[in-house]
Amino acid sequence: MAGKLEGKVAFITGAARGQGRSHAIRLAQEGANIIAVDLCRQIDSVAYPMATPDDLAETVKEVEALDRRIVAREADVRDEAGLKAAFDAGVAELGPVDIVLANAGIAPMALGEEPHQAWQDVIDVNLTGVFNTVETAIPSMIERGQGGAIVLTSSTAGINGIGGASRGGLGYTASKHGVVGLMRSYANTLAPHSIRVNSVHPTGVRTPMVVNEVMQQFLESDPAMGQAMANALPVDMVEPVDISNAILWLVSDDGRYVTGITVPVDAGFTNKK
Amino acid sequence: MAGRVAGKVAFITGAARGQGRSHAIRLAQEGADIIAVDVCADMPGMPYAGATEQDLAETVKEVEALDRRIVAAKADVRDFGAVQAALDDGVAQLGRLDIVSANAGIGSSPCAAEELAEQTWQDMIDVNLTGVWHTAKAAIPHLIAGGRGGSIVLTSSAAGLQAYANIAHYVSAKHGVVGLMRTLALELAPHSIRVNSIHPTQVDTPMIQNEATYRLFRPDLDHPTRADFEPASQAMNVLPIPWVDAVDISNAVLFLASDEARYITGVPLPVDAGAVIK
Numbered sequence: 145m146a147g148k149l150e151g152k153v154a155f156i157t158g159a160a161r162g163q164g165r166s167h168a169i170r171l172a173q174e175g176a177n178i179i180a181v182d183l184c185r186q187i188d189s190v191a192y193p194m195a196t197p198d199d200l201a202e203t204v205k206e207v208e209a210l211d212r213r214i215v216a217r218e219a220d221v222r223d224e225a226g227l228k229a230a231f232d233a234g235v236a237e238l239g240p241v242d243i244v245l246a247n248a249g250i251a252p253m254a255l256g257e258e259p260h261q262a263w264q265d266v267i268d269v270n271l272t273g274v275f276n277t278v279e280t281a282i283p284s285m286i287e288r289g290q291g292g293a294i295v296l297t298s299s300t301a302g303i304n305g306i307g308g309a310s311r312g313g314l315g316y317t318a319s320k321h322g323v324v325g326l327m328r329s330y331a332n333t334l335a336p337h338s339i340r341v342n343s344v345h346p347t348g349v350r351t352p353m354v355v356n357e358v359m360q361q362f363l364e365s366d367p368a369m370g371q372a373m374a375n376a377l378p379v380d381m382v383e384p385v386d387i388s389n390a391i392l393w394l395v396s397d398d399g400r401y402v403t404g405i406t407v408p409v410d411a412g413f414t415n416k417k
Numbered sequence: 418m419a420g421r422v423a424g425k426v427a428f429i430t431g432a433a434r435g436q437g438r439s440h441a442i443r444l445a446q447e448g449a450d451i452i453a454v455d456v457c458a459d460m461p462g463m464p465y466a467g468a469t470e471q472d473l474a475e476t477v478k479e480v481e482a483l484d485r486r487i488v489a490a491k492a493d494v495r496d497f498g499a500v501q502a503a504l505d506d507g508v509a510q511l512g513r514l515d516i517v518s519a520n521a522g523i524g525s526s527p528c529a530a531e532e533l534a535e536q537t538w539q540d541m542i543d544v545n546l547t548g549v550w551h552t553a554k555a556a557i558p559h560l561i562a563g564g565r566g567g568s569i570v571l572t573s574s575a576a577g578l579q580a581y582a583n584i585a586h587y588v589s590a591k592h593g594v595v596g597l598m599r600t601l602a603l604e605l606a607p608h609s610i611r612v613n614s615i616h617p618t619q620v621d622t623p624m625i626q627n628e629a630t631y632r633l634f635r636p637d638l639d640h641p642t643r644a645d646f647e648p649a650s651q652a653m654n655v656l657p658i659p660w661v662d663a664v665d666i667s668n669a670v671l672f673l674a675s676d677e678a679r680y681i682t683g684v685p686l687p688v689d690a691g692a693v694i695k
Contacts, residue, residue: 328694335655335691347680375680376606382680389677398668401618401661404694405687412606415599415683 147175148396155179155231155241157221157277158248160195162351163297165203166384167245170392172212176243179234180204181219181227187269189252189259189312192356213238221248221273224280231280240284243395244294246277249319251353252312253362262312270319271326278330282339291338293395294330297387298323298343300410304417308366324406331404340403342394347410348381355381376412420448421675426511428452428504430494430552431521433468435622436572438476439663440518440670445485447671449516452507453477454492454500456521461540464526464629486511494521494548501555514559516674517569519552524624527633530585538586545590550597553612557605566609568674571598572666573614575653575692578685583633595685602683611682613673618689619650619660655691 154171158164159180168178184197200216207214215237217230235241249270252262259265274296285292300306302320307313324343331341348354390409393399408414427444431437432453441451453476459467473489480487488510490503508514522545525537549571560567576584577591595614602612619625626643634649635641651659669688672678687693 331691331694332655336657338656340656376603377609377611377680377682378607379680386677386680390681393668393672393677398672399688401656401658401665401690402669402688403656404691405689407681407686408684409678409681411680412602412611412682415602416606 147173148392148398149243150175152176152242153179153238153240154243154245155234155281156245156247157181157273159203159216160184160199161203162353163346163349163384163387164245164247165206166388167247167391168203168214169206169210170385170388171243172207172210172214174392174396175212177212177238178207178214179231179238179241180214180216181230182248183220184218187250187252187265189262189265190250191252191254191358192352194250221276222268224276227276228280235284240288241281242290242292244278244281244292245297245391246274246294247297248273249297249353251316251359253308253310253316254312254358255361255365258311260311262310263315266312266315267319270316271322274323275326278326282334285339286337289337292340293399294339294341295391295394296323296327296341296343298345298406300345300347300408300413302343302345303406303408303414327406328404335403340399342402342405342407344387344390345406345408345410345414346382346387347375347413349387350381350383375410376416379411382409382411420446421671421677422516423448425449425515426452426508426513427516427518427674428507428514428556429518429520430454430500430548432476432489433457433472434476435624436620436663436666437518437520438479439667440520441476441487442479442483443664443667443671444516444674445480445483445487448485450485450511451480451487452504452511453487453489454503456493457491460523460544462525462537463523465524465623465627494551495543497551497554500551504555504559508559513563514556515563515565515567517552517556517560517567518572518670519549519569520572521548522572522624524630525584525587526629527583527636529583533586541586541590545587546593546597549594553597553601557610560610561608566611568678569601569610569612570670570673571612571614573598573616573685575616575618575687575689577614577616578687578693598685599683606682611673611678613681613684613686615666615669616685616687616689616693617661617666618654618692620666621660621662625660653692653695654689655695658690661688661690
């Protein structure tokens with residue numbers, strides 16, 4: 145049976161591990177070829193270990209095991225020129241892009257002495273990085289005139305005032321809210337080109353960004369934070385594939401007339417508040 | 418390859434034609450058996466012909482052609498006893514209940530709010546809001562008793578999230594569906610029963626392809642046609658299309674009903690070509 149995305153090319157940021165790797169695999173299972181980018185380096189204000197070149201290599205291996213093609217590059221979503229070079233390299237090899245997943249993100253929450261830089265870093269990666277990703281992809285999508293689908297990864301913190309009072313936490317919530325404004329504006333401005341733009345809003349996802357010692361300490365430090373992570377459905381976290389499946393619906397023809405919407409995949413978290 | 422809802426049973430109201438029939442067929446294509454109800458009658462205040470028993474028979478035929486089972490009954494969602502009896506009978510025959518699509522609804526002639534007849538208001542609330550509650554009320558005991566969770570999808574509208582002039586009763590009923598959805602999502606989460614609403618823009622079905630809707634959108638014309646309606650309808654959307662097809666709503670229902678959405682609940686989901694962000 146043919147996949148839902150046969151012949152399509154997807155550009156995915158933050159693809160070395162976690163949700164990004166899951167999206168690459170899920171879309172490849174449905175027939176897409178993948179352009180994968182990831183920073184593969186540490187950012188000083190981020191207290192948990194970030195992805196590595198080995199992680200990105202693992203994503204490559206898993207996509208190739210599905211008999212799909214993948215072009216992977218180390219690139220920083222904060223660096224528009226570097227991102228564009230990676231994008232162009234992918235397009236040169238795989239052809240024009242149909243799908244864009246602006247997934248790369250950081251959560252620089254920390255206990256105690258917090259790096260002053262945390263606010264700026266999280267805004268740079270989670271908001272400006274999303275902007276750079278879309279800006280990198282849209283000229284070729286518009287020029288080609290075949291429409292397309294873009295999904296921006298926000299968060300329940302893009303809908304609710306959660307994330308705490310730290311510089312990083314406030315920046316995380318502000319950046320994820322900002323993504324919604326970007327999504328709605330792009331949905332309006334790109335609709336005449338039949339390019340659809342939507343956002344997904346996960347609750348806690350079982351990935352290295354959430355399941356790490358620093359984040360667990362941060363959540364346990366404040367009972368209100370723990371409460372803020374409590375879902376309505378009886379699950380503590382969702383899995384990366386749950387976000388991938390929502391994205392698959394949005395980017396496939398099953399969602400061909402869906403644009404400008406926020407899709408929580410949050411086990412009822414937002415509705416419970 | 419197993420279907421995305423293989424082995425499940427879905428209860429669908431308003432299943433004789435339009436979106437309801439499309440949902441029945443789409444879910445059956447993915448392996449579900451169907452319990453279908455429809456009033457099969459003209460409805461009060463409805464400015465177009467209602468579905469018929471022949472329409473419901475056609476839904477039965479199309480589901481059976483997919484080698485799925487279907488139990489169909491004539492029932493009015495305003496009558497809780499009738500909905501409950503039809504559903505109970507369907508569950509008795511098909512053995513379980515997993516998915517609920519509260520889809521039955523009516524449109525109306527355009528009318529300023531202060532000029533709406535009291536009965537017109539009441540009929541709209543009775544079908545499009547109370548009927549949805551009746552559907553959920555009848556289904557919830559079966560879902561809980563099954564102990565396997567479940568998925569309830571309430572059909573609202575873009576008019577459940579924003580205002581449209583001259584259909585105050587429709588807008589109110591469809592907004593009410595969102596409140597019901599959010600409350601049910603909260604109440605049923607401990608049972609792993611998910612509840613979401615779908616918010617279509619114009620769907621190419623008999624509920625909008627009629628002269629009353631054409632007049633709502635083209636008050637400037639005496640006898641507007643489908644062709645006159647098309648650009649006015651497209652003006653609602655940001656995507657360059659006048660309306661979506663019933664199957665586009667069905668694909669959203671299918672997604673929400675399937676395990677792909679196993680952790681999505683309490684969500685209003687527009688399938689609206691951008692009508693709400695315009």
